Amino acid sequence: MKRFYIVGILIMALTFIARADADGTSFQALRIAHAGGGLGEATYTNSYQALTANINHGFKYFEIDFTFTNDDRLVCLHDWSDNFKRTFGFETDHRLSLQEFEQLSKKNKRFTNCTLEGLALWMQENPLAYIVTDVKDDNLKALKRIHDVLPDADHRVIPQIYQPKNFSAVNKMGFQQIIWTLYRYSGSGYEVISWVQRWQAAVAVTMPRERAASALPGALGSRGIPTYVHTINQREEMNMFLTKYGVTEIYTDYLIP
Numbered sequence: 515m516k517r518f519y520i521v522g523i524l525i526m527a528l529t530f531i532a533r534a535d536a537d538g539t540s541f542q543a544l545r546i547a548h549a550g551g552g553l554g555e556a557t558y559t560n561s562y563q564a565l566t567a568n569i570n571h572g573f574k575y576f577e578i579d580f581t582f583t584n585d586d587r588l589v590c591l592h593d594w595s596d597n598f599k600r601t602f603g604f605e606t607d608h609r610l611s612l613q614e615f616e617q618l619s620k621k622n623k624r625f626t627n628c629t630l631e632g633l634a635l636w637m638q639e640n641p642l643a644y645i646v647t648d649v650k651d652d653n654l655k656a657l658k659r660i661h662d663v664l665p666d667a668d669h670r671v672i673p674q675i676y677q678p679k680n681f682s683a684v685n686k687m688g689f690q691q692i693i694w695t696l697y698r699y700s701g702s703g704y705e706v707i708s709w710v711q712r713w714q715a716a717v718a719v720t721m722p723r724e725r726a727a728s729a730l731p732g733a734l735g736s737r738g739i740p741t742y743v744h745t746i747n748q749r750e751e752m753n754m755f756l757t758k759y760g761v762t763e764i765y766t767d768y769l770i771p
Contacts, residue, residue, distance in 0.1 A: 540716055540738075541691050541716040541717055541718045541739075541740050542691070542716075543718055543740035543742070543762045543763045544574050544575045544644075544763065544771065545573065545575065545763050545764060545766065545769070545770075545771045546573075546575040546576070546577050546646055546742065546744075546763070546764070546765045546766070547564075547565075547568045547573040547575065547576045547577065547765075547766070547767075548577050548744065548745045548765045548766055548767050549564070549577060549578065549579055549592065549648075549767075550564035550565050550568065550576055550577075550578060550590075550628075551564050551565070551567065551568030551571070551573060551576065551766075551767060551768075552564070552568075552767035552768045553567060553624075553625055556624065556625065557767045558579070558592050558597055558600070559601070559624075559625045559627070560578055560579050560590035560591060560592065560627055560628055561590075561625035561626055561627055561628065562625070562626050562628055562632065562636055563625045563626065564625065565628070565636060565640070565643070566636075566640075568770075569640055569642070569643055571770045571771075572770055572771045573770065573771060574642055574643060574644055574771075575644045575646055575672070576643060576644065576645055576646065577645075577646040577647075577648055577674075577765060578590050578628065578633065578645055578646070578647065578648065579591060579592040579593075579597075579648045579649075579650060580630070580647060580648065580649045580650065580656055580660070581593065581594065581609075581649075581650040581651060582609070582651060582652065582656070583609055583610055583611055583612045583614075583615055584608065584609040584610060584611055585611045585612055587611075587612040587629070587630070588629070588630040588656060588659055588660070589612065589615050589627065589628070589629050589630070590627050590628035590629065590630075590633065591615075591627060592650070593650060594606060594608075594609055594610075601622065601627065602618050602622065612629065615627070615629070616629065630659065630660065630663050630664070631663060633645070633664065634663050634664050634665055637664060637665050637670065638665055643670070644670050644671070644672055645660075645664060645670065645671050645672065646672045646673075646674060646693060647660060647671065647672070647673045647674055648674055648695075649674075653673075653675065653676060653680065654680060654683055654684070657673050657684060657687060657689075658687065660673075661687050661688065661689070667688075667689070668688040668689060668690050669690055671689060672689070672691045672692065672693055673687075673689050673692055673693070674692075674693045674694070674695045674720070675692060675693070675694050675695070676694075676695060676697075676698040676699065677698070677699060678694065678699075678701075678709040681694070681709075681713055681715075681717075685713070685715050690716060691715075691716045691717075691718070692715060692716070692717050692718075693717070693718045693719070693720055693742070694706075694709075694710065694717065694718075694719050694720070695719075695720045695721070696719065696720065696721040696722070696725055697721070697722050697744075703728065703729070703730040703733065706719065706730065706734070707730075707733055707734065707737065710734065710737075710739050711737060717739060718739065718740040718741065718742060718762070719734055719739055719740075719741050719742070720741065720742035720743070720744055720765065721741070721742070721743060721744075722743070722744060723743060723744075723746075723755075726741070726743035726755055726759055726761055727755075727759060728759070731743075731755075731759050731760045731761045731762075732759065732760035735760045735762065740762040740763065741760075741761050741762050741763075742761065742762065742763050742764060742765055743755050743761045743764055743765070744764070744765035745764075745765045745766060745767065746764040746765065746766050746769065747766055747767050747768050747769060749769060752764050752766070752769060
């Protein structure tokens with residue numbers, strides 16, 4: 515089994531190299547810390563503390579959730595309902611302003627959620643870090659803002675797109691790597707393959723467990739397209755997806771690179 519696994523990895527690596535030689539594009543698939551990575555037993559924190567702890571654990575790619583405040587500013591929060599309550603300890607029936615959000619974050623004794631501007635400062639202090647975006651509303655608008663604010667965004671920001679029709683607009687913004695995430699896409703595996711083969715760019719595809727447990731990751735891998743599955747926190751499950759289904763890498767809270 516180990517011998518077959520090694521051979522499979524070598525074949526996938528050679529496929530990626532061949533694709534890069536053919537069209538000048540290749541996606542560097544590194545493990546992704548989900549929502550900044552776990553912080554003790556806490557997940558989905560999108561916090562400076564999680565980012566710092568997990569870059570010290572060897573992560574370079576950090577998925578961060580972004581959402582707009584009621585005064586049109588971007589903050590790092592998964593949602594204004596369950597995640598907001600878990601983070602701050604009470605419910606809200608509306609989006610807060612940036613100032614209100616920052617005040618609450620500063621009072622939080624466990625961790626401090628990022629803002630877009632604060633994340634830019636953290637990236638300046640941690641030049642090896644890359645940000646993978648997960649925008650909860652108005653992705654194109656948010657990505658333009660992110661591109662303008664985060665340092666070296668062409669290289670160090672990896673936007674996620676949710677629908678293939680948005681690829682061209684995001685690619686034109688200048689981002690050097692793009693991830694298509696399938697959790698909002700209902701098209702078939704054949705349609706996924708058809709779309710990504712048209713794109714002359716460094717692209718990866720990420721998908722939830724139920725979609726990754728199929729022939730799709732292998733079919734994409736054979737065409738030089740790296741794949742991810744999310745969110746995996748058990749090593750046995752990770753090994754199963756990597757070996758049985760040919761997934762390239764994972765989003766995780768706790769499985770350090």
